Amino acid sequence: xxxxxxxxxxALAAAxxxxxxxxxxxxxxxxxxxxxxxxxxxxxxxxxxxxxAQAQLAGALEMLFGTAASPRFLAEPEWVEGGFDPNYxxxxxxxxxxxxxxxxxxxxxxxFAAQIAAIEAGRFDAVVRPRHADDLWGWWEELKAEKSDDxxxxxxxxxxxxxxxxxxxxxxxxxxxxxxxxxxxxEGGGNGSTSAFLEPRPRDYRPGKFKFTALKGKAxxxxxxxxxxxxxxxxxxxxxxxxxxxxxxxxxxxxxxxxLSIRGETEILLASFYEPDEGLNFANVQENYLDVVSKWxxxxxxxxxxxxxxxxSTPERIAHGRALFTTPGDKGGANCVSCHxxxxxxxxxxxxxxxxxxxxxxxxIAPRDLTRGVYRxxxxxxxxxxxxxxxxxxxxxxxxIGMTITENGQQRTMTEDDIWDLVFxxxxxxxxxxxxxxxxxxxxxxxxxxx
Amino acid sequence: xxxxxxxxxRVVVTLLLLxxxxxxxxxxxxxxxxxLWFPPMVSSYGGSIDKLFYLIxxxxxxxxxxxxxxxxxxxxxYSKKDPTRAIFTHGNHKLEMVWTAIPAVLLVIxxxxxxxxxxxxxxNFPEDGxxxxxxxxxxxxxxxxxxxxxxxxxxxxFTGADVIEVPYDITVPEDTKVVLRLKSRDVLHSFFVPTFRxxxxxxxxxxxxxxxxxxxxxxxxxxxxxLCGWGHYKMAGKIHVLPKDExxxxxxxxxxxxxxxx
Numbered sequence: 001x002x003x004x005x006x007x008x009x010x011a012l013a014a015a016x017x018x019x020x021x022x023x024x025x026x027x028x029x030x031x032x033x034x035x036x037x038x039x040x041x042x043x044x045x046x047x048x049x050x051x052x053a054q055a056q057l058a059g060a061l062e063m064l065f066g067t068a069a070s071p072r073f074l075a076e077p078e079w080v081e082g083g084f085d086p087n088y089x090x091x092x093x094x095x096x097x098x099x100x101x102x103x104x105x106x107x108x109x110x111x112f113a114a115q116i117a118a119i120e121a122g123r124f125d126a127v128v129r130p131r132h133a134d135d136l137w138g139w140w141e142e143l144k145a146e147k148s149d150d151x152x153x154x155x156x157x158x159x160x161x162x163x164x165x166x167x168x169x170x171x172x173x174x175x176x177x178x179x180x181x182x183x184x185x186x187e188g189g190g191n192g193s194t195s196a197f198l199e200p201r202p203r204d205y206r207p208g209k210f211k212f213t214a215l216k217g218k219a220x221x222x223x224x225x226x227x228x229x230x231x232x233x234x235x236x237x238x239x240x241x242x243x244x245x246x247x248x249x250x251x252x253x254x255x256x257x258x259x260l261s262i263r264g265e266t267e268i269l270l271a272s273f274y275e276p277d278e279g280l281n282f283a284n285v286q287e288n289y290l291d292v293v294s295k296w297x298x299x300x301x302x303x304x305x306x307x308x309x310x311x312x313s314t315p316e317r318i319a320h321g322r323a324l325f326t327t328p329g330d331k332g333g334a335n336c337v338s339c340h341x342x343x344x345x346x347x348x349x350x351x352x353x354x355x356x357x358x359x360x361x362x363x364x365i366a367p368r369d370l371t372r373g374v375y376r377x378x379x380x381x382x383x384x385x386x387x388x389x390x391x392x393x394x395x396x397x398x399x400x401i402g403m404t405i406t407e408n409g410q411q412r413t414m415t416e417d418d419i420w421d422l423v424f425x426x427x428x429x430x431x432x433x434x435x436x437x438x439x440x441x442x443x444x445x446x447x448x449x450x451x
Numbered sequence: 452x453x454x455x456x457x458x459x460x461r462v463v464v465t466l467l468l469l470x471x472x473x474x475x476x477x478x479x480x481x482x483x484x485x486x487l488w489f490p491p492m493v494s495s496y497g498g499s500i501d502k503l504f505y506l507i508x509x510x511x512x513x514x515x516x517x518x519x520x521x522x523x524x525x526x527x528x529y530s531k532k533d534p535t536r537a538i539f540t541h542g543n544h545k546l547e548m549v550w551t552a553i554p555a556v557l558l559v560i561x562x563x564x565x566x567x568x569x570x571x572x573x574x575n576f577p578e579d580g581x582x583x584x585x586x587x588x589x590x591x592x593x594x595x596x597x598x599x600x601x602x603x604x605x606x607x608x609f610t611g612a613d614v615i616e617v618p619y620d621i622t623v624p625e626d627t628k629v630v631l632r633l634k635s636r637d638v639l640h641s642f643f644v645p646t647f648r649x650x651x652x653x654x655x656x657x658x659x660x661x662x663x664x665x666x667x668x669x670x671x672x673x674x675x676x677x678l679c680g681w682g683h684y685k686m687a688g689k690i691h692v693l694p695k696d697e698x699x700x701x702x703x704x705x706x707x708x709x710x711x712x713x
Contacts, residue, residue: 179685182681194681197681235594235599235616236636238595238596240596240597240618240685240686241597241618241619243618243689244619244685244687244689306712308712309712310710310712373610373611373612373614379612379614379709380708380709380711381709381710382711382713427612
């Protein structure tokens with residue numbers, strides 16, 4: 001039996017220890033460090049058995065990319081000489097582009113309207129600390145201390161500081177942990193705590209493979225491609241639009257995602273080529289790092305550029321697109337029908353083929369139901385053109401440009417004009433024009449309907 | 452000496468209790484100055500919603516102040532050291548009638564006064580303007596966890612390839628009765644625009660018409676007011692009210708941008 005006095009003492013002890021327990025529990029601490037990519041390590045027996053080598057790998061990655069709390073690229077001297085510093089990758093890109101710089105400044109002036117108004121009015125102590133911009137606040141405090149006896153200078157430089165703000169990698173990493181971490185994980189492995197509830201799963205950045213870009217040749221995404229995903233979201237997935245953040249913050253998040261992706265790719269290369277007798281020597285690490293970064297730098301060259309105006313959609317072009325779409329590959333067509341089905345409902349015969357219905361991340365995937373008019377990477381004709389042109393990286397949707405087709409007994413390769421015809425046909429599916437009524441009606445109903 | 456101490460204790464306790472209603476009423480009178488009161492009201496029917504709010508607030512205030520006054524008085528009056536024994540009573544028909552009738556009458560007053568606001572906001576949809584229930588300006592899709600608006604193509608179709616889809620930013624013309632069709636792609640959401648005094652649930656499987664007339668150009672917050680999942684807090688949007696000619700130019704630019712090749 002517990003004595004009254006003891007019970008009181010127990011309650012008191014519990015009450016006193018609560019703040020201690022609460023202080024010991026740091027929910028943020030764990031996310032502040034990067035973990036190794038376990039599945040990749042496990043594939044290399046030598047590395048998997050050697051904790052020392054794993055620690056070496058973690059150390060090499062930290063040397064190249066810093067820590068989660070303080071991420072930064074190791075800038076190679078040859079890059080810096082050539083005017084390229086990956087730590088200012090996005091900032092240089094944005095500030096050297098007139099349109100991007102103007103919209104960045106306009107967006108900053110809206111976001112920091114209150115702060116800029118206070119500075120312009122000379123009320124420097126009334127400047128409110130902005131959210132998710134610790135770096136900016138630090139710079140402002142520094143500037144304020146430095147110009148304490150120069151109100152005019154503080155005014156002009158203060159306004160410029162807020163209007164031209166571009167977040168540091170460190171601030172972007174903090175925003176990432178606030179907004180993206182719970183799905184995409186600390187290392188960008190797509191394995192955050194909420195990821196298990198989602199279908200499709202959040203992207204794993206580490207292989208450097210992104211589905212939706214305007215590029216060909218399975219290239220790494222450009223800054224603009226990632227920015228667009230952040231701003232527009234991916235409709236019908238759990239990736240929302242992040243327009244409620246300023247342009248600067250979205251650019252910063254792109255920078256951090258790029259760092260995570262390059263880091264992940266370098267890690268995969270180092271882990272898979274690790275050999276115990278060679279170890280992780282510096283030359284090897286540097287070579288892989290340079291290799292990955294150069295792939296990312298080369299991305300803009302892969303843009304599927306289309307100069308001129310989009311051709312007009314005519315019934316003839318739609319009919320030609322339909323013929324290409326509905327003719328199977330073995331009969332010389334573009335073979336869309338094998339996955340998307342005759343009516344474009346995403347119910348082609350290959351939905352039952354496990355190989356054709358699994359993506360590179362090992363998740364089940366269904367062909368888009370094109371009658372719904374929902375397109376994940378934009379509904380503009382140019383977006384559909386690029387999708388058909390280059391396919392979708394990491395999925396069974398193949399590249400179509402240069403594909404061999406047979407028409408009127410003639411073998412030839414698919415041209416841009418053919419792709420436009422396919423675009424016009426696909427767009428006609430969403431409008432429920434007679435093309436659908438004739439061809440698509442009654443083919444499999446809603447089975448496998450585009451998720 | 453003991454009697455004086457007891458009297459002082461009664462006074463202190465009574466004053467502490469009195470502080471509750473005084474502080475309560477004071478926060479309401481000062482809330483506006485602290486920026487905690489209503490956001491600006493920029494819709495044609497927002498006034499009728501505010502009027503209802505104030506009607507109910509006054510009813511509650513009178514009841515609150517009256518009850519608190521009685522309570523404070525009772526605490527003071529009956530904390531006196533009094534040898535009299537308490538009396539037991541059970542039931543008072545007249546009293547029960549009174550305390551049933553007063554709330555009933557108040558409820559009827561509220562019910563009658565809200566009828567006009569309800570019919571205006573939820574039943575009488577614009578019929579003469581450019582946008583009607585059958586021909587809305589836009590469709591708003593709520594989904595976990597963002598807002599997406601779809602404007603029809605030039606022929607007025609919402610299903611064509613040339614519809615315009617915009618996440619987050621909803622743009623509407625000023626001084627125009629705007630009708631929208633509210634849909635949900637997954638679970639319950641709620642379309643809440645505090646400055647318009649407008650709130651409407653989005654229900655999966657239903658197409659719910661919503662209308663408003665914005666009276667001031669500007670950008671206003673749109674938030675989801677129905678807990679819709681773990682990302683509910685992310686589900687924000689903006690409603691941009693533009694003068695009519697600017698809105699037309701904006702829409703034309705959006706239509707042209709559909710055929711951009713950047």
